[in-house]
Amino acid sequence: MNNFKARFAGISLGTVALLSTLPIHAAEVLPTEFFSKFSEFHSVQLSPNGEHIAVTMPRGDTTGMAVLRTDTLELVTASQLDKDMHIFDVEWVGDDKLVSGVGYQEYQSEQPINYGEIVSFGASGGDLRYLMGYKGRPDTSKIPGTVYLGWSYLNNALEDDPNKVLVSACAWASGELCHWSLYELDTDSGRRKRIIRAPQLGSGSFVTDAQGGIRYFVGETENLVGVRFYTYESNERSWSQVEFNGIQDASPVSYDPDSNRVYLTAVGENGLRCLYRTTFASDEVDEVICHDTVDIHSLDFNAKRTRPIRAHFQNGRFESVNLAPDLEEGSLLEAIAQRFDNALVRATSWSDDGNLFILYVSSDRNPGAYYLFNRSEKQARYLFSRRQWIDPQQMAERRPIQYEARDGTPIHGYLTVPPGAEQPWPLVVLPHGGPFGIRDGWRWDPDAQFLASRGYAVLQVNFRGSGGYGQSFRDLGIRKWGTEMINDITDGAQWAIESGVTRKDNLCIFGASYGGYSSLMSAVREPDLYQCVVAYAGIYDLRTLNRKSDTGQFSRGRNYIDDYVGDSDDELLKHSPMTYIDALKAPVFIVHGINDARTPYKDAKTLRKALKKRDIPYEWFVRDREGHGFRDVTNRTDFYNALAAFLDKHLATGDSATN
Template sequence: MRKVIMLAAIAAATGTATAAAGQKADDAARAFGAREDVRQISISPDGNRIAMVRAAPGAGSALVVVDLTADRTPRTILTSTGRPDQLVSCNWSTSTRLVCNIATLLTQNAMRLGFSRVLTLNADGSDMRQLTGETQNRIGGAAQFGGSVIDLLGDEGAGGAVLMTRSFGQQMTTGTMLASTATGLGVERVDTTNLRRQQVERPSAHASEYITDGHGTVRVMGVMRASDSGMLEGRTTYLYRKPGDRAWLPLSVVTSTSGVDSGFDPWAVDRDLNAAYGFDTLNGRNALFRVALDGSLKRELVLDNPNVDVDSLVTIGRQHRVVGASFATDKRQTVIFDPPLKALAASLSKALPHQPIVSIVDASADEQKLVLFAGSDVDPGRFYLFDRPNKKLAELLPVRPQLARQTLAPVKPITFKAADGTTIPAYLTLPAGSSGKGLPAIVLPHGGPGARDEWGFDWLPQFFASRGYAVLQPNFRGSTGYGSAWFQKNGFQSWRVAIGDVNDAGRYLLSSGIAAPDTLGIVGWSYGGYAALQSAVLDPDLFRAIVAVAPVTDLETLRGEHRDFTDAGLVDAFIGHGAHVREGSPAQNPGRIKAPVLMFHGDLDQNVGIGESRLMASRLRGAGKKVELVEYKGLTHQLDDSDVRADMLGKSDAFLRAAFGLGN
């Protein structure tokens, strides 16, 4: 643990990597490759201080505090290198003390594992301590996860205490009976100033989750079913307590089959209503329900949509009070239940007409000062401070100052027809000021496959649009957000349907005249990289160039990557067994790929091992194909380094232009 603390303990001035916003290739790659300047932000309970996790050069991050009552000079009090230590987030436990989550990668038993810890420190960077409890399991070694804060205890008299989960490992001490025999996940009340600890929930061997009412009382516990060998079985039982009662009662059971969940999944508890908010399926799509926690389990439908999943709660304040929910059709829509906030949302829409994506990021304890985010497809977004009593809105910082001089491209929701006649939703980004016809074009399938694209700013398509490409992002069948029927059996088991839709997106670009002949390429990250490679297996003549970032290339290899982890059974079921495993693996079908291939991969990727890209490159070379693999040292799946992302964008652009026969 000492290594992790030391990596983040040096307070130093940091700067944000900036670049001129010109349209030249190198300038554009640096500007769009730069990570978000503000990666996370929070406001102190008294509303007088702002804490921000900001990007530092390369992969680094810095915790910066601004005193809103003084000179407002940003002061850096904590840094991390990003290789591999990460400063994930920081929030206020009191008006002068912060709680931060950090993460790193360590090698244990020849496996590279993610480790997390929680720290606490003063607003000036002093008195930094580890908030995570004892993490040494005397039988199994250091605990991998350092727990998480689940309640900031905003009630009067709580002081700087928080509720946080803790993984208790089995202890063994020779010659004493004092060692702890309780194992599993428990909850402690921890004072962030003096580190005094009090057990709130005894460790439960199979507990996976606890949900509080936001006022210091644990009301819901999730118990994840596992086999005798510890392998997860895709079934979570939720239990609840009545007010003032310690007995656990059945609430719901959530099962997962090939990536599709069923059953009431609780997300939050409302103390005043004595009810849990959560999601469950309704007519094949997710809807928001409220279930009474008084013993009756009375169930009430709160919000649904006939076309898409309701997939997100809107909360406010330190107690994460539920005030609304949202869903994404062609654009995300938010429904606010709280009348004063509903009126406020309407006022903000009028005050920020060109930034329709507005969300409440954080609030002071009395909810009178709010930190807001606002953005659009052509605005990466900026953070604002809103003073509710005085009705004053002041900008704090832009998310991506490097793009201030860039003319960004509008994103248009469209649909196109798949080969079987199904209407596929998608987002089309055309270069600003272009005619929209006869352009070099890219299909950009999303990752996941359990994900979907949404309307708004996205640095990847915006970079390519700035370089003159039309970009189409299809929400192919296999995407989430449109219900279980659209999800199919997931994008691997139903790869022919999913990849067929991706290829039909390319055919649409050609048939509509948007794409010029012989200038159609495909670019993807993670599952999107898999889709980019597998698209050429399904139709070798469609795309002229393939760019795949951190791609899955072999389903059997992907299965093997999880063999020693507790989710092995879930991944095995998700991938499935049968002919599709070989037929749906690009590395097993290299001879069908005609287009040149460019791949990028970080060598610390835990999501998709770099061995998959190495295997793909080897198989393509063996088949006499043109392929290049760029490996980035010390980086994980997201390639979270501004310099590396700029390099990747520049190389991708040059590769595509060469394949299309275009100049720089």
């Protein structure tokens, strides 16, 4: 617990500090650790009575939880798990108890893995209580067992019974295609009771109201990229699949029992994800709000979470719309947001009476700060920042950009510019991972900010296949991994040269996962464009996806590969950088985790062997006990330093970059 006390020792209360757009001037080089360290705080949840705040806090190789007094931020209690164990999905159950899931950090994974364990904590102290999971106790004649061999996650707490929560669970014995069930779980005894089974096999989620009434089930399709929508008929205890008129891939976000309205996001006839409303069991919908260019990004809700009151769209920078001018909450959030210049402002957690709520404020220069707003006092109070050591005024500006690809498709992206330097800048093209449904956005990005702090401009483009720009734009990337998607990245680099952002002989390309793949593929397709390549956790022979990657170990993953990448070895080879390695001219920095299950280490070794054979210069940065992306902060710091040294060898910076 002393570790948590030390964490909060430097935090002081203060009134709202408005973000500034003052010009940034050149300053001392910031420590690499500023960018390689993870956030100090993750989930921040206000208790129903508003008297306490629960905060999850990564610390080294574990994530613990602290409970603070709302008025003073005094530490009330803290819970910390064993090495490589992480608390996540924390939810208050009444005012005195919290329930959460437990994940395990394994070497092959980038994020902690959930093995279905659920635990509870006393808000004022007391021991952790094991409620459900494979380490639980067996049944006895007097005490219900807590052992459960399967996946599970917290669905929601019950408003009318503070000792009960709803849990979705699926036994491991059911095989690859789980048959999920919804359980009622007693947080005192660990006793659980099954309520209903899902209407289909495979992953999905139950949607219930605050009283535990079952409303919907949303299930994934076999190729993992679509959904099926079911309503529950309580009188008949049966499910009915619903196909809404004019929309697809519907996902419910809230239910208002007073009006019997269901709010949901869905893909409309324009191909964009928008907000709609309907009534229970109806197949007709009304559009609430839709953007002309981008999908809906996120929503804020009223205190009871029954109605969306604010919508956010990421169209370059964020655009926010008040959905509830008739409610005080909607108008209040709009007024607060206007006080924070050029930032995304969200209401993330409310007290039950609606008087207190947590504000989360972030931007391209601000990694995220939390405030507490008191409606009766009309005051926002600063609580803490996710990365306390980051000064937003020392960070680089992130500019939205747009250009046309060679076939006329509009491509959006971001240019992060080095503070205090004049263009043309040395440029790093940084394609994102994924690739489908993922996008780069207007946010604080540690890779881009680190590179900008070392004098490099960073170009990140949302090539076709990326998320956020509608289903049609995403689908343009189907089976185009090594062709049109790469063309979009290349056209972005050419745009930067023609726009004077950089010189034609002063750019490199760096990416991780699909970004590592696309960096190498871009360099073999355009061997004279880039001065160097950084290939991090990439896959370079796409046949590996089916043969060795964890993606190809299950039928749904193989369906995804067949549908979205290629369904034959010939097609996979056509899109593989190793097929064209003889064309490569640029030196390569190969970065990989030995335990990577998504893009196996084998491909990194195959690439190194090919470069050696062809006398192409390369550098090698491999770490054991690391998976798909580095988790150890020392390894992350060493990588950033090695990355900067590699780029410095091949790109001109400072005055030499402009001459």
